[in-house]
Amino acid sequence: MTTNINNMNYNVNEKGYYGEFGGAYIPEMLYPNVEELRQNYLKIMAEPDFKKEFDQLLKDYVGRPSPLYFAKRLSEKYNTKIYLKREDLNHTGAHKINNTIGQILVAKRLGKHRIIAETGAGQHGVATATVCALMGLECIVYMGEVDIARQAPNVARMKMLGATVVPALSGSRTLKDATNEAIRDWINNPVDTHYIIGSAIGPHPYPDMVTRFQSVISQEIKWQLKEHEGRENPDYVVACIGGGSNAAGTYYHYLHEPDVKIIAVEAAGLGVDSGESAATSVLGKEGIIHGCKTLLMQTPDGQITEPYSISAGLDYPGVGPMHAHLAKTGRAEFMSIKDDEAMNAGLELCKLEGIIPAIESSHALAIFDQKTFKPTDVVVVSLSGRGDKDLQNYIEYFKI
Numbered sequence: 001m002t003t004n005i006n007n008m009n010y011n012v013n014e015k016g017y018y019g020e021f022g023g024a025y026i027p028e029m030l031y032p033n034v035e036e037l038r039q040n041y042l043k044i045m046a047e048p049d050f051k052k053e054f055d056q057l058l059k060d061y062v063g064r065p066s067p068l069y070f071a072k073r074l075s076e077k078y079n080t081k082i083y084l085k086r087e088d089l090n091h092t093g094a095h096k097i098n099n100t101i102g103q104i105l106v107a108k109r110l111g112k113h114r115i116i117a118e119t120g121a122g123q124h125g126v127a128t129a130t131v132c133a134l135m136g137l138e139c140i141v142y143m144g145e146v147d148i149a150r151q152a153p154n155v156a157r158m159k160m161l162g163a164t165v166v167p168a169l170s171g172s173r174t175l176k177d178a179t180n181e182a183i184r185d186w187i188n189n190p191v192d193t194h195y196i197i198g199s200a201i202g203p204h205p206y207p208d209m210v211t212r213f214q215s216v217i218s219q220e221i222k223w224q225l226k227e228h229e230g231r232e233n234p235d236y237v238v239a240c241i242g243g244g245s246n247a248a249g250t251y252y253h254y255l256h257e258p259d260v261k262i263i264a265v266e267a268a269g270l271g272v273d274s275g276e277s278a279a280t281s282v283l284g285k286e287g288i289i290h291g292c293k294t295l296l297m298q299t300p301d302g303q304i305t306e307p308y309s310i311s312a313g314l315d316y317p318g319v320g321p322m323h324a325h326l327a328k329t330g331r332a333e334f335m336s337i338k339d340d341e342a343m344n345a346g347l348e349l350c351k352l353e354g355i356i357p358a359i360e361s362s363h364a365l366a367i368f369d370q371k372t373f374k375p376t377d378v379v380v381v382s383l384s385g386r387g388d389k390d391l392q393n394y395i396e397y398f399k400i
């Protein structure tokens with residue numbers, strides 16, 4: 001089926017839905033918090049003062065704009081034109097900081113002085129701990145016990161930045177379980193606490209708010225590509241998807257541009273059919289997780305399937321509602337990349353371009369071995385993070 005994308009809306013509607021996905025499926029106890037945010041987020045984001053502070057911090061603190069780099073040797077190898085959007089060069093090493101800067105400014109304007117967050121790879125935890133230090137606010141980060149072990153450098157960074165890291169001990173002890181703990185905390189602390197969700201997931205308005213903060217990525221790609229290629233639109237935009245925030249930001253200004261094809265890259269773990277994966281678009285069915293209706297990996301009787309990926313940032317059993325909608329309507333092509341394919345693509349980028357990518361981003365890079373592009377195609381890949389946090393995993397995997 002091909003969809004006429006001119007007739008489709010890929011942004012959130014006034015009810016908080018992307019097509020049939022999204023909404024706010026929350027316990028009554030959370031309603032006041034989520035409703036307060038829903039009523040205020042767009043108003044706050046439109047305030048000139050807010051915009052000024054956000055833009056200034058992105059420039060002077062985060063180091064934006066992040067470069068759009070033409071990867072010459074990688075392009076030669078795959079006989080197409082590959083550009084890397086260098087979110088790895090942001091302060092704290094990933095795209096996550098764009099969103100945490102935005103949300104901490106919202107939280108301050110809502111009078112909150114206690115911040116909680118969930119984290120998988122630790123990048124969002126570090127980005128949250130960073131902005132809390134910057135603003136002098138208390139910070140508690142929930143993180144699965146398994147992730148604490150495989151992302152030890154980020155745990156140390158969060159602690160140095162003054163955050164309390166609380167292990168999540170239930171389920172697969174990864175991102176989903178950390179999110180459950182954070183939601184539990186928010187229910188118990190409804191008045192003074194803001195929950196900084198780190199991906200384009202959660203109840204409305206989170207997916208839209210996070211997407212708007214991350215949309216700076218495609219906003220910059222437009223003028224940067226114009227400088228490089230004389231046109232704002234690439235032929236393809238490519239990003240890996242955990243919950244979907246770097247992808248949402250990379251796609252945002254291209255969602256309604258029919259000449260720009262969208263590729264979403266999920267983690268296939270040990271293989272889509274292995275029972276050890278996080279390939280939600282293939283294995284997922286409509287369900288509710290962490291406050292939104294989306295595609296979700298689940299058993300026939302609706303229990304959430306434990307996800308697996310070598311990458312701590314991608315092993316989430318769902319995708320954000322925008323991405324579920326992009327999958328369902330066929331606007332985005334979803335590809336699944338296995339652990340070993342991602343690891344090899346990561347090492348290849350090191351050797352060809354002198355850039356050590358995060359394992360999450362390596363999944364996006366691995367598509368060039370699976371899909372052939374035309375020599376004239378311009379393909380922009382979101383290099384969502386740097387590989388410093390993954391050094392131990394690379395060392396063990398390649399026996400370096």
Ligand SMILES: Cc1ncc(COP(=O)(O)O)c(C=O)c1O
Binds near residue numbers: 246
């Ligand atoms: C470097 C990096 N890329 C991608 C992701 C996946 O998150 P999202 O899908 O929200 O961009 C993470 C999550 O921790 C990450 O650290």
